[in-house]
Amino acid sequence: MPDTRFNFTLEATDGRLAGRAGCLSTPHGEVRTPAFMPVGTAATVKGLLPEQLRAVGVEMVLANAYHLALRPGAELVEELGGLHEFMQWDGPILTDSGGFQVFSLAHRARIDDRQVTFQSHIDGDTIELSPERAIEIQEQLGADIIMCLDECPPHDVPRERLAEAVERTTRWAGRCREAHRREDQALFGIVQGGIDPELRERSVAGLLPLEFAGYAVGGLSVGEGPAAMYRALDVTVPMLPADRPRYLMGVGTPSDLVEAVARGIDLFDCVMPTRNGRNGMAFTSEGSVRIRNSRYRDDPKPLDARCACPVCCRFSRGYLRHLVIAGEVLGLVLLSWHNLAIFQQLMVELRQAIVEQRLDDYRTVHLARMAASV
């Protein structure tokens, strides 16, 4: 890695599964892996303050270069001191390059080898995003870890299209590597190739010579279904260098996290805990709670009796239901907060299981519990 302040140490590997426990050092502190990053799309994890993230064990957050470049603008964030100062999160930050968002959110994206041109989903402005510009934006934002610009096609495109995206992602990765200047930022490459084993292999082969500080698996959790995703991980992860952090982008459910950790993934991000929270859904150790359900009307119990988070320590399901039904902002804040606590707790448990060489047992118990709760 380009900076001595970046370091990834493997502390334990599970005896039977590929799960690893490690520590990722960055200029803004350490992250114990496996780690889950809450999504702070627009430089805020929706509704939550930095101290509330810390209180449930969050060590690293993700922000989005696409959204921030559109609003308020990467130059402005830089002028106001960079992303850490701007959002007052003093821990590590990772920014996504915007590749995924360009293809999922923007209007009329046209791609050629030079760049992708699209219209902002906010005001319709025409915007050009090249690998060089994606790096420039992320250098302006100033996250600890930044991502290459990749092409992320829908999961059901013809194989030739998928192969084309792999080739372009590889060429763009080289240009990102070239453009990357700031030594206090680590650059990760992104493996594409959908659920096609051969294309995944081709993608990894193209990226390895570029010696990235870490490798992400992109293009999953885009509709292919969990079984296909796990198979794609089965073929992809073993090809990645063991001494670099591995990041599965945009994933996922608690069960997805367990399965991906068992396959050797170290980092995750997903909107699920906060987005589902805003929609009135709480994750619990016994399955999901849809808090609007009238059965919770007079329920004095916490969301999850086994959860020790600041929400479950105090508030009843009856109160939370009241807040959500009444459209009170505090309802979505509290559900998001609890859900993040559940995800963080899951990562702590997974890490512990790996250290104690019992990840396989943990997975079995977790899956049985999830199956019983459906």
Add this chain to the structure above:
Amino acid sequence: MPDTRFNFTLEATDGRLAGRAGCLSTPHGEVRTPAFMPVGTAATVKGLLPEQLRAVGVEMVLANAYHLALRPGAELVEELGGLHEFMQWDGPILTDSGGFQVFSLAHRARIDDRQVTFQSHIDGDTIELSPERAIEIQEQLGADIIMCLDECPPHDVPRERLAEAVERTTRWAGRCREAHRREDQALFGIVQGGIDPELRERSVAGLLPLEFAGYAVGGLSVGEGPAAMYRALDVTVPMLPADRPRYLMGVGTPSDLVEAVARGIDLFDCVMPTRNGRNGMAFTSEGSVRIRNSRYRDDPKPLDARCACPVCCRFSRGYLRHLVIAGEVLGLVLLSWHNLAIFQQLMVELRQAIVEQRLDDYRTVHLARMAASV
């Protein structure tokens, strides 16, 4: 007062103005007066957690019997342990009786001497609210201080209508006194009479024999304008017993608070800090900041350089503007939080000025600063 746990002690009176510094003891702790209560209409001060209220010095909050009776229902709140337990605020709470809301929010309110009948603004259900039922609801909710059911007509009704409302408010106050049972709750009477000195006198005369634990001035800040409101206070407050807390309902701007404290008011509530915060307006020591204004786009300064609140200690105007423009919930949370801090700080300063016998000077400086900032 009915319970030895209730006590109101005057600690200082300003030498030149009627301002008083005191301490109101309740079963859930003490409140230093003059005090401002944030409004937690539906058992939540919108967007803020109990610890965030504490962090800016809030000692007592207001909740609304009308809203809570409609949703989730006073019986449910009681079943879930009462309002303190329900919303996890362990300090003093005051509930408004619902009189004001019935006349301002409900549909087709019809009043006779027995009760007021109206349709819920939420689902159109027909609801009957009598003085006895208003007390029952507030006993179920379990606040420390509860209010009599009053009739609060618009400020521009003919004098006979206003006189009628005064008479009815007096009769209803007697029935509330009669109905009130819980000794761990203090019952306050409400003076009506609009801006008519004689009607205010008649209202006070009717309430004094009922020996309430405290007296509220209602029917102000309903459109009569600040000058008329101050004149109404000039005639009303001196008639109230000096040894009981005086509560000006639904007021007001920082200048209103200064003027009312100078006239001997001890307690206030108002939605202004939180509602204006949600609308992107911040109170500061130098006047209001409308954070959407493009002048704050790249402003690295805090909302108020003189404010030491958890928002001003950390976040720039540029960041807050970004959050509000992007429709991020955290923006309204932070603006509401800061505004509450400003209101609490004002009360602390007023109290200090009274203790140090310099309220008149404080008022002069405050008004000059406000005038300069317009």
